[in-house]
Amino acid sequence: MQRDTVTDPQSNNYKWFVLAILTVVYAFNFIDRQILVILQEPIKAELGLSDTQLGLLTGFSFAVVYVTAGIPIAWLADRSNRRNIVAVSLGIWSVMTALSGMVQNYTQLLLARLGVGLGEAGGSPPSHSMLSDYFPEEQRGTALSIYTTGIYLGIFFGYFAGGWIADNYGWRNAFFIVGIPGVVLAFLLLLLVREPPRTVLPNAVENEKASFKETIVFLLQRPAFWWIALGCSTASFVGYGNGNFFPSLLIRNYGLTVTEVGIFMGVISGSTGMLGTFLGGYLADRWGKRDKRWYVRIALWGLMLSLPLSYYTLLASEPLYVVLAYTPAHILNTLYLGPCIAICHTLVAPNMRASASAVLLFVINMIGLGLGPLVVGALSDAYIPLFGEENLRYAMLTALTMGTSGVFFFWMAHRTLLGDISKTEAALTGMTAKS
Known part of the structure; x- marks a missing residue:
């Protein structure tokens, strides 16, 4: 008999309930990560920081x-309870976000952010792996794209609420208010979400685990994975680099307040990001039934079409012209991530998915999140003698130009994808035969 209660693990709808919970967790990941971006102008003024800092x-x-903590956490996730790892990680990053409101100098804020990074490292790879076990391959792109909309839910609430709280109650209270609810959510996750059984090959030994070395060797034989990782990294380089300084550009060069920027970034960036991310996964699953290369084509065409608008x-x-150009550009810029994560899971064995996600996120976040904001900030400081008050604008234009290399990377992934999928299918057939 089919069960109707969505929270019942035996219900056909339970996987969608789990997806909703994990998407909310991912939203909190980005609320706590991006809250600093909308608060950075008042923080810069109070603590006397440079754009490089x-x-x-x-x-x-x-x-x-x-990214450093993400690798061993993903290795653990391939061997232990992934739900528990996500819950503990959520609790850690939420507490560290709240503590950010108590800092008195740059060093203390830096240490608090390191704590947030440590906690958030345990969020995505275990969640990716769980969702790949809850959903069949033909629904995986849609599921992972819905999960990825958590980024933009987080951006929406982080920017919208953060800007308003900062203008009305100060930036310190903004950290407290967004950090504490995450601790409550961690307990709800433990109560409501069940660890799914791991996908296994027919006749395979269920308890067999792939070592991290085996996963790396497996991935090194599949160049499409690395081209996808580089394509996502360059898109992320521009997304994080320019995205993290876009609120500052609107405040400095267009005279908007923190609240106004929060509304603009929250509503426009959040809604277009969710639409683009969902649309990317939906179209990839729909068109990818005929040709798996659509998972990469969508990323390639999205990036190419977005460049003139960006x-x-x-x-x-x-500001009106900024909105008119930014809206379609951001939809196109956010098509890539869900399809790329989904197709990367197709390139590896089921017992390698969390580790493969961690490797993918390592490359994306080291290049995109690690270098993007740092390069834009350093260029902004360096451009002051050349461009004066327009320094930040030209720093962001430079970063955008650097990011055009993503077109080449996605094109190379498109060329090599089908051959690498065939390699993986042959390898999985061999694993099944040996078992």
Whole structure:
């Protein structure tokens, strides 16, 4: 008999309930990660920071801990209870976000952000692995894209609420208010979500685990994975680099308040990001039934079509023109991630998915999150003698130009994808035969 209670693990709808919970967790991941971006102008004024220091806080220092801790956590996730790892990680990053409101100097804020990065490292790889076990391959792109919309839910609430709280109650209270609810959510996750059985090959030994070395060797034989990782990294380089300084550009060069920027970034960036991310996964699953290369084509065409709109966004003279160009550009810029994560899971064995996600996120976040904001911040400081008050605008234009290399990387992934999928299918057939 079919069960109707969505929270019943035996219900056909339970996997969608789990997806909803994990998407909310991912939203909190980005609320706590991006809250600093909307608060960085008042923080810069109070603590006397440079743009380079802001780039270190929002990018490199966070990313180093985030990606370094992500690898061993993913290795653990391939061997233990993934639900528990996500819950503990959520609790850690939420507490560290709240503590950020108590800092008195740059060093203390840096240490708090390192703590947030450590906690958030345990969020995505175990969640990716769980969702790949809950959903069949033909629904995986849609599921992972819905999960990825958590980024933009987080951006929406982080920017919208963070800007308003900062203008009305100060930036310190903003950290407290967004950090504490995550601790409550961690307990709800433990109560409501069940660890799914892991996908196994027919006749395979269920308890067999792949070592991290085996996963790396497996991935090294599949160049499409690395081209996808580089394509996502360059898109992320621009997304994080320019995205983290876009609120500052609107405040400095267009005269908007923190609340106004929070509304703009929250509503426009959040809604277009969710639409683009969901649309990317939906179209990839729909068109990918005929040809798996659509999982990469969507990323390639999205990036190519977004470039002229992105340039105009940074060069527009009035806020209205910024909005008109930014809206379609951001939809196109956010098509890539869900399909790329999904197809990377197709390139590996089921017992390698969390580790493969960690490797993918390591490359994306080290290049994108680690270098993007740092490069933009450093260029902004360096461009002051050349461009004066327009320094940040030209730093962001430089980063956008550097990011055009993603077109080449996605094109190379498109060329090599089908051959690498065939290699994986043959390898999985061999594993089944040996068992």
